[in-house]
Amino acid sequence: MPEKVRVRFAPSPTGQLHIGNVRTALFNWLFARQKGGTFILRIEDTDVERSEARYETQLLEDLKWLGLDWDEGPDVGGPFPPYRQSDKMGTYRAYAERLIQEQKAYYCFCSAEELEREREQALKEGRQPVYSGKCRRLDPVEAARRHAAGEAGAIRLKIPEHPIRFHDIVRGDVEFSNEVVSDPIIVRSSGLPVYNYVVVIDDADMKITHVIRGDDHISNTPKQVAVYEALGLPVPQFAHLSTILGPDRERLSKRHGATSVANFREMGILPEALMNYLALLGWAPSGGDREIFPKQELIKEFSLERVTPSPAVFDTEKLYWLNRHYIKQGPPEKTHQLAESFLVRAGLLPNALDAKASAWAGRLVDLLAPYVNKFDELPARAGIIFRYKAADAVADPANQLALADGKAGDVLSAFQARVAADDYRPTAEHFKAIMNEIKTKTGAKGKELFHPVRIMLIGAASGPDFDKLIPLIEEGSRLTLPVHVKSVRERAQEFAAAFQPKP
RNA sequence: GGCGCUAUCGUCUAGGGGUUAGGACGGAAGAUUCUCAAUCUUCAAACCCGGGUUCGAUUCCCGGUAGCGCUACCA
Numbered sequence: 001m002p003e004k005v006r007v008r009f010a011p012s013p014t015g016q017l018h019i020g021n022v023r024t025a026l027f028n029w030l031f032a033r034q035k036g037g038t039f040i041l042r043i044e045d046t047d048v049e050r051s052e053a054r055y056e057t058q059l060l061e062d063l064k065w066l067g068l069d070w071d072e073g074p075d076v077g078g079p080f081p082p083y084r085q086s087d088k089m090g091t092y093r094a095y096a097e098r099l100i101q102e103q104k105a106y107y108c109f110c111s112a113e114e115l116e117r118e119r120e121q122a123l124k125e126g127r128q129p130v131y132s133g134k135c136r137r138l139d140p141v142e143a144a145r146r147h148a149a150g151e152a153g154a155i156r157l158k159i160p161e162h163p164i165r166f167h168d169i170v171r172g173d174v175e176f177s178n179e180v181v182s183d184p185i186i187v188r189s190s191g192l193p194v195y196n197y198v199v200v201i202d203d204a205d206m207k208i209t210h211v212i213r214g215d216d217h218i219s220n221t222p223k224q225v226a227v228y229e230a231l232g233l234p235v236p237q238f239a240h241l242s243t244i245l246g247p248d249r250e251r252l253s254k255r256h257g258a259t260s261v262a263n264f265r266e267m268g269i270l271p272e273a274l275m276n277y278l279a280l281l282g283w284a285p286s287g288g289d290r291e292i293f294p295k296q297e298l299i300k301e302f303s304l305e306r307v308t309p310s311p312a313v314f315d316t317e318k319l320y321w322l323n324r325h326y327i328k329q330g331p332p333e334k335t336h337q338l339a340e341s342f343l344v345r346a347g348l349l350p351n352a353l354d355a356k357a358s359a360w361a362g363r364l365v366d367l368l369a370p371y372v373n374k375f376d377e378l379p380a381r382a383g384i385i386f387r388y389k390a391a392d393a394v395a396d397p398a399n400q401l402a403l404a405d406g407k408a409g410d411v412l413s414a415f416q417a418r419v420a421a422d423d424y425r426p427t428a429e430h431f432k433a434i435m436n437e438i439k440t441k442t443g444a445k446g447k448e449l450f451h452p453v454r455i456m457l458i459g460a461a462s463g464p465d466f467d468k469l470i471p472l473i474e475e476g477s478r479l480t481l482p483v484h485v486k487s488v489r490e491r492a493q494e495f496a497a498a499f500q501p502k503p
Numbered sequence: 504g505g506c507g508c509u510a511u512c513g514u515c516u517a518g519g520g521g522u523u524a525g526g527a528c529g530g531a532a533g534a535u536u537c538u539c540a541a542u543c544u545u546c547a548a549a550c551c552c553g554g555g556u557u558c559g560a561u562u563c564c565c566g567g568u569a570g571c572g573c574u575a576c577c578a
Contacts, residue, residue, distance in 0.1 A: 115575090180505070215573095219573035243508095251572085284517065287525090311572090313513095315514050315528065321528055465538095
């Protein structure tokens, strides 16, 4: 019977979840889901100094937001606990002692200064700065005596005399000469185990079959393989994912702007869009002519063999494109709710909406959504509804040309008079009728007719269709909102007062 | 410096010993009886360089170059 796939995502809670790490999580998850295997979440917090509980909480939330779930983890448990390294120190200790017993590891009493000197010397002579192996030759009995006497010493693993090779699903066979691999320290003199050692124990204990991680670990892999071999544990398959770069082709980092899951969520990027985009970064389906992959499709199509080994530049524009796509495609209720939360936060909508206001807000979102890449742009876009000021419209340099047009003055005064009249009805139909009247009366048509009116109503010559805009403005003006929406009549009046047509 | 990984349009990529080297984002142009957005159509845009193998390499091999990573008692 084929072994069931078990993969893990093992972040360290030392900051916000970086986009490169989420992609690693995603690929692990996709692989597990596709194979019907197990996806495990494990917290790597041997770096107790920098690890913080609040980051761990956020980590779980960010992963869930993206749409990932895990079968085993610190919060849900599982058959191979603990799922947090800091709860497991005794195990690491025990394995290390076993390695010493079997003489596969040894105490090293070299001081930090001594090692540093050797390193510099080697570098100066153009040699590989590997550990000399001085303490490797120490008599084990003597070493044990010194250790027992309280002398501080680290534990080093003996690297075998043969080259270390391993198979990488993404890159094929990789081989490292043993001459470039030092005997690695697996337990510090302080007693704290080292990452490259701990990770192997954890992966082995949890019966991980495929290690999918960033390619910055590729050079660590020989050391880890050596640990597996020393312990007599089965070596898993590896798959090293390429680095995600910024536009300047340097590793994507904070100075490139938004790089954490939380950042993207706050910007109003939909999780579906982020997942789809991340999947396309370093992976493509056969044929390569499809871009839209909802979650279920990804699970169906994903394959580790098709992951590309070359580094990829993060392209915000394509992310935005996917985000716009999912905004358009998504279920309206969900989109509305999310979008409205951004307007609420901007103080444009109240926290609680009654049915009427809610319907109105939904239409507002529908009207503005085609104009935004992400929802945090919505409040600014909603300015045409909420922040109308005639004085600004009149003063805006972009509007001067349209307002200076010969017929603009006639059109505007006719419009204002018509809107102020008693028989004005705040509907799209009546608006259309008025526009036709004015067209006949002034002889203005096309741009010379519509542009001045649009400037009068929203402060810009271009914007959404009047058919949708007019009812939205009129109905909004009758709602009780944190910011009053000025009606068409109010706008026209205010504008007429502010605007002196040139003779 | 050493070791490792990588190399197709500006970007993400498909492809693969003989192809008009395909798709997508972005860009440009046009259509859509006001504009903008959306939508649709069209266009421009690439096999890093040098050797080798071969009748033929962008594809396979080697070297160079460049980018990135690792080179810790960090993870």
